Amino acid sequence: MKKVMFMLLGLALLLPWTIRAHDDDHGDRDRDEHGRRGEEHHEHNVRTPVHLVGVIPVPGNPVTSADISWTDPATERYYFADRSNFGVDIIDAEDDVFVGRVTGMAGALPSGGGTATTNGPGPNGVLVTPKGELWAGDGNSMVRIADVNPDSLNYLNIIGSASTAIPECDSATAHYCGRADELGFDPRHHLILIANNAPLNVNAPHAPIAPYATFISAVPPFSVLGHVSFPNAGGLEQPLWDSEIGRFLLTVPGKIVNGLIAADPSVAVINPTTRMVERTLNLNCPTLAGNTNVNTTGIALGPFQHILVSACGFPIILSALTGHVFNVIKDIGGGDEVWHNPGDGRFFVTGVDQKATPPVQSLGVIDAETSTLLQTVRDVRGKNPAAFAENNHIFTIVQINAAIVAAPATDDSTCAQFGFRGTGCVAIFEHAEK
8 A cells, every 4th residue: 555655646746747848848849830930931031022113103293291101901002191282192002003182181381380371281190990081180280081982972082070279289369289190090999099299388488388199089070089198208109009908009209308318208008998198118218229319200010019119210129018129220210100011021111221331211121020120122212111911012102302393303212213203202112032
């Protein structure tokens, strides 16, 4: 009996170790398999680099003022804010041709004048909801909603508006809240969150007040539901809906006071139900980037809750859950808008390619799984990339200036490579086997 008891006790002690060893082996195999998949994924990206294939001309005025762009899988269209033509331009993302424009927006108006026509430019931020409704931030603190369903009787018409103005910066006679800027959409609660990045006090001397964001119902009559303010922020940029955690992520520029950093750039995590900031993910630019550039602009959500944020002058990849920084890519600038394309597993940015001699504006291609820069592609005067996942075409807005319009022979932009001088255009990139 004693021998049997000792044998049973030995088995009882041995069994957990055996199971644990088996689990460890299984975990090792999982890690090895994940590593192999990561290597294969990375190698595939290296084997299929991105290259410039052409440009799309835009009718009307030359593109000298433009802002955010968007691709929509349902309508299979690419949209971009074209202030030069007072609206949002629409391009067929499959056939790469211009197909229409939503007009009736502010255009390239100035800010800080106190009137409805000196209270910011537009359109600015753009997105399309699953209902086929285009939302665009506009000048004079207005938000425009347009029908972009090609099968609708209201196609290309503005079907609603909302004002993001608040009493601190707006009155019946003075309008200082500035433009309604970039925006995000929460499909779970049918909410739009949009930023007013540079409001001024409605009273003289019209000093800056805290930037704020506005919650708007995405259901007609598109009512304003509330605001959230950001004291001590140096502005307000891109809201992004994160469906996995059920929160908005909003990029918040930092602030410099008397040459010193008074506030770091950050990502605010906002509860759409309470309409409050729950926590912030701070980015220390001196530590991360070796500089005091406290700007932050675009944000894109990739796999594993990794986000790419344009901050401190560079693309920075970090965890949306913990704020842990995985990589700071210093070979290219971060630009304004950034994009993640699930079709090819890449992040896209536009900025100055520091490896080129001389440095030149380029499209940066980043592996979203490994957080590494794969390549840069020359894109002079290109900005604000967006990709269409169905065919993995990548689009950038090529914006020129008034001097080039006056002297087209001086056009050095991507458009000029294809014979379009003094006009601006949309550049198209795609993949090819190396």
